Amino acid sequence: MPAPAEFIKFIDSNADAFIQRLSDAVAIPSISGDASHRQDVFKMAEWLNAHLKAVGVDTQLVDLGKHTMDGEELPLPPAILGRIGDDKDKKTVLIYGHFDVQPANKSDGWDTDPFALTILPDGKLVGRGSSDDKGPILGWLNVLQYHFQSNKPLPVNLRLCFEGMEESGSEGLDELVEKESKKGGYFDGVECVCISDNYWLNTRTPALTYGLRGLTYFKLTVSGPARDLHSGVFGRTVHEPMTDLIHLMGRLVDVQGKILIPGVEEMVDVAGDEERAIYESLDYTTADIEQSAGAPIALSANKVDVLMGRMRYPSLSLHGIEGAFSGVGAKTVIPAKVSGKFSIRLVPPQTPDAVDPMVISYIEKEFAKLKSKNKLTIENLHGGKPWVADVNHWNFEAAKKATKEIYHQNPDLTREGGSIPVTLTFAESLGVNVLLLPMGRGDDGAHSTNEKLDRANFIEGSKLLGTYLYEIAAIAK
Amino acid sequence: MPAPAEFIKFIDSNADAFIQRLSDAVAIPSISGDASHRQDVFKMAEWLNAHLKAVGVDTQLVDLGKHTMDGEELPLPPAILGRIGDDKDKKTVLIYGHFDVQPANKSDGWDTDPFALTILPDGKLVGRGSSDDKGPILGWLNVLQYHFQSNKPLPVNLRLCFEGMEESGSEGLDELVEKESKKGGYFDGVECVCISDNYWLNTRTPALTYGLRGLTYFKLTVSGPARDLHSGVFGRTVHEPMTDLIHLMGRLVDVQGKILIPGVEEMVDVAGDEERAIYESLDYTTADIEQSAGAPIALSANKVDVLMGRMRYPSLSLHGIEGAFSGVGAKTVIPAKVSGKFSIRLVPPQTPDAVDPMVISYIEKEFAKLKSKNKLTIENLHGGKPWVADVNHWNFEAAKKATKEIYHQNPDLTREGGSIPVTLTFAESLGVNVLLLPMGRGDDGAHSTNEKLDRANFIEGSKLLGTYLYEIAAIAK
Ligand SMILES: [Zn+2]
Ligand SMILES: [Zn+2]
Ligand SMILES: [Zn+2]
Ligand SMILES: [Zn+2]
Incomplete structure (x- = not known):
């Protein structure tokens, strides 16, 4: 069941007004990670709440309490819960989004004011968020505006969950989702979830996303001397923490990306021909990844290997060292205490609970081999499980049909290398299928300078979201 | 020929006035490395010049021009050249010192105002400089004051060279020394040099120092992506600069301090039993080094190995990484460009000219083995040759006698692990023996918080300097 032709027409004919509304939203610098902008996140919540009510959504603002950020106690912006429809004959869909944004300053390298949406001649809508x-x-x-103005009922019952802390760890949201997912809760009766908060694999092909990697983040500290030492006086007389740490960090991953911690790679089965064919079919080349990395540094010339490296296999990245000399110039210091930071992106069936003991035990053994008199401590800073959904579920089938109707092509079925932790929270709390239905393109630069959304993606994407609801309504469970 | 008994008595009976004068000098914050204190270095030069003239030194201030520091063009403080005596029957001794100091703020952890000399009950004179x-x-x-007030001629001709930029690379001094060392120059006729700008090995035994390690400092840069990447999106798809760099840094030195760059260790012969006996005789235990490092982390329980590790073998220290994540917390970044900093302390016959090509060639070979598509650049940031003097030269013999007279014990004959570049400049420009005759103890904390000089070291040290001149006068060349 395609969406009504009037809906498609409505979106097209109101495009300029929709872009103006996006411009109004972008103008509110709702940066959740910057205490000085916390009131703007509240303002953005009010703005969104008013617009939702104006199109007939029954909303409520949920106070999520307070939290401490950079040593300051701050009120958390409210989550917005919304509801339209309670028809027992319709399916109930939960949609999620976030109204906070990443920090942005013109001085970071933006070509335009990040909080003034700029429409470029090629149709790019440039602005933070x-x-x-x-x-x-x-x-x-x-x-929603179409259905409200034309007085048409939605084809599904809708539940909305919008938050203002996504870019800062979704503080308070897990508890809310878990509570409202219970019997009698706000989300009781939800049969599928749709999250539009990621991107196409490339700039050409719409995508549905069915997997996310998990994460486990470690801080590896080697300490020895009571204070930083001068390398002239102490060089070759004491065990140097940096030397120990560099040796340990060098034993975590090889230069081809293979994780050297015994057991970690082994948990993941090797993809067979059939699975490789899925990656082969994606509209992607290694040139795409090299273009987005900005240099010809792909680990393989084979696009399947590159794609599986991101989507289907775990990865280990060394992020840096805290406590060592990190400035410009030449300082001859022996740092007293250095902490290496690294993280592992996890894929099913890996979980932090299963992987962390392997990591800790391996590092402890390797450190023992060094026979150093320095001290080692290993801390896990945070972690999250990976997520994979069933791409043959009716939620995905509906989205495939909707994509075909709007874009006249089959969507890429993708897994993301990163994490969107709330995805797993919804999947586990509600026990239903979760679909990631991206609106933007792979080059949108979400957390970067000159973030943009193409006008075509905004307009066709709006059509896609509406059409998806109609296909959900029509499909057999 | 010991110094006259009146001299010894004069020093003792004027001790309080000498400490007051030291207090006046410490009160001038002549921090050469801080542009906002540059005028204080000039003030200190004026102060010292006036005091030298008051005790009969014929001085001249030498304008060393300008330099650029932290992007600001600054006038260099003058060097002070001084002269007493031109007696053809006396030996001519050049003494060197510096009147600038390291930065110091109470907030760095000083117990007292660093620029107000504080006399502690145990006799420590605490203050920067x-x-x-x-x-x-x-x-x-x-x-000099004794000889001036008592109208006694000095036993030697004296040439003085005091500078105000030692803590900031001795800008301009090399050129001055080289020029004045030539025939007809200010230092023409100098037969030996005495520098008092280092420390005893321990807190108990006076020392004469006859060697310094050289240095060669490298910056190893691996770059790949055009900008920092997100490890979720790019982990296991591209060559990560940090992974490459950590592997390279891990191949430079083993955890026992052995340098892994082929040819570097091999340049230095292994100490024989006779040479080991010299180190055995030093008043030192591994407990001393562990006390000064603040932890039981000595590479060996054998004091000879520990001492030779500092004084007689090269060392390689890994200082840190520029461009990687170095803050607190957990950032999942793949840094685009990372620069590892390390340096090698050199001992004879090693020189930067000989060692640098070995370092560069080895790292290039190891990088090629990684088969990374990232780019490597290797920069040498600075370097200096090691220095070793003949401890049987009459300059040292005179100092040994003087030490015995004042301290009633034989001095430790030490080599330092660090560098005092001007030492080599004097040795090479003048072609004469250079002696390092330390006044302070090993725990003075020269560049650290709560820098101190023990009252006993100041007073007995003054006696030692005077006595040294009398022994120089008496000894056969
Ligand atoms: Zn984001
Ligand atoms: Zn987002
Ligand atoms: Zn110094
Ligand atoms: Zn000094």
């Missing part, structure tokens, strides 16, 4: 995640939220608003 | 190097300079002033 345009793609992540105000564009998708406003896409839903566009869909 | 007390030991490095205002105490030793004022020691010479004490010697």
